[in-house]
Amino acid sequence: MSLQPLRDDLPRFLEPYLPQPSGSQAAKPFVTLTYAQSLDSRISKGKGIRTTISHAETKTMTHYLRYHHDGILIGSGTVLADDPGLNCKYGSEEGYSHSPRPIVLDSRQQWRFEGSKMKDLYLKSQGQAPIVVVSEEPREREKDVAYLLCPYLSSSRVDWKTLLKKLHDEFDIKSIMVEGGATVINDLLLKPALVDALIITIGSRFLGSSGVEVSPIQSVELEAVAWWNGTADAVLCAKLSGSK
Ligand SMILES: NC(=O)C1=CN([C@@H]2O[C@H](COP(=O)(O)OP(=O)(O)OC[C@H]3O[C@@H](n4cnc5c(N)ncnc54)[C@H](OP(=O)(O)O)[C@@H]3O)[C@@H](O)[C@H]2O)C=CC1
Ligand SMILES: Nc1nc(O)c(N)c(N[C@@H]2O[C@H](COP(=O)(O)O)[C@@H](O)[C@H]2O)n1
Numbered sequence: 001m002s003l004q005p006l007r008d009d010l011p012r013f014l015e016p017y018l019p020q021p022s023g024s025q026a027a028k029p030f031v032t033l034t035y036a037q038s039l040d041s042r043i044s045k046g047k048g049i050r051t052t053i054s055h056a057e058t059k060t061m062t063h064y065l066r067y068h069h070d071g072i073l074i075g076s077g078t079v080l081a082d083d084p085g086l087n088c089k090y091g092s093e094e095g096y097s098h099s100p101r102p103i104v105l106d107s108r109q110q111w112r113f114e115g116s117k118m119k120d121l122y123l124k125s126q127g128q129a130p131i132v133v134v135s136e137e138p139r140e141r142e143k144d145v146a147y148l149l150c151p152y153l154s155s156s157r158v159d160w161k162t163l164l165k166k167l168h169d170e171f172d173i174k175s176i177m178v179e180g181g182a183t184v185i186n187d188l189l190l191k192p193a194l195v196d197a198l199i200i201t202i203g204s205r206f207l208g209s210s211g212v213e214v215s216p217i218q219s220v221e222l223e224a225v226a227w228w229n230g231t232a233d234a235v236l237c238a239k240l241s242g243s244k
Pocket of ligand 1: 034035036037043044046047048049050051053074075076077078079081082105106107108109155156157158159160179180181182183184185187212
């Protein structure tokens with residue numbers, strides 16, 4: 001399915017929050033935390049239920065963001081629930097070549113590239129093969145998958161600082177958009193030193209109390225806040241207070 005055109009006021013609105021053009025000497029990738037939530041702060045109807053929240057307009061925006069990042073990161077909960085493609089469709093045929101590298105946190109090695117939508121797109125040259133982040137030597141190595149062995153602070157909690165440095169130094173990834181899911185987002189909302197920009201789509205619906213909730217364990221202040229109003233959604237761009 002093709003995307004609808006990008007609304008022409010979005011590039012200017014997003015520009016201050018996008019990774020800067022290459023040439024930056026930063027030691028870590030630029031990290032954008034971006035996701036779509038309901039009015040009651042749910043990002044899906046329930047665990048394992050892939051749920052559309054974004055309007056067609058903001059779906060196009062997501063692919064525009066993918067166009068501008070080298071990597072796209074998700075947790076194992078999301079890859080197992082959604083079987084996402086994570087490619088870039090913005091800019092039609094040309095857009096595929098701007099697809100970010102998928103990065104999957106999967107320390108328990110539950111996910112398989114084989115049979116996934118990601119692999120299907122990769123085989124059609126419409127997306128990239130993933131980097132799978134693991135805490136110990138993989139039990140099985142799948143063809144075309146790169147495995148990144150990384151320290152974990154505790155069970156299922158990767159050491160973000162080391163991971164970001166390794167992605168930068170070993171894979172030349174200068175910018176990453178983190179799409180989710182809730183466990184990953186709740187953790188990163190508390191890390192202003194690592195997150196450079198926050199881009200949240202707020203869809204005009206409620207998903208109910210059994211939905212997967214984004215709500216960090218403590219309060220989080222934002223700065224450099226800007227809002228965009230779409231046909232059915234709003235987009236919040238901001239920086240976490242305390243970020244550089
Ligand atoms: N609306 C939207 O924009 C989006 C919605 N979603 C929804 O989110 C839901 C999934 O969320 P959820 O179940 O919370 O799973 P997540 O996708 O957040 O995955 C969590 C897993 O990531 C791994 N992980 C490794 N290090 C960390 C760390 N430091 N912090 C957090 N997680 C880490 C762990 O798995 P392991 O031990 O296996 O390594 C952990 O269990 C799905 O329903 C999906 O549809 C997802 C993305 C975007
Ligand atoms: N921006 C946005 N809006 C929604 O309504 C969503 N449900 C999501 N989900 C994220 O996008 C991934 C699916 O990607 P593909 O379309 O398969 O490429 C999904 O896994 C979530 O990370 N995002």
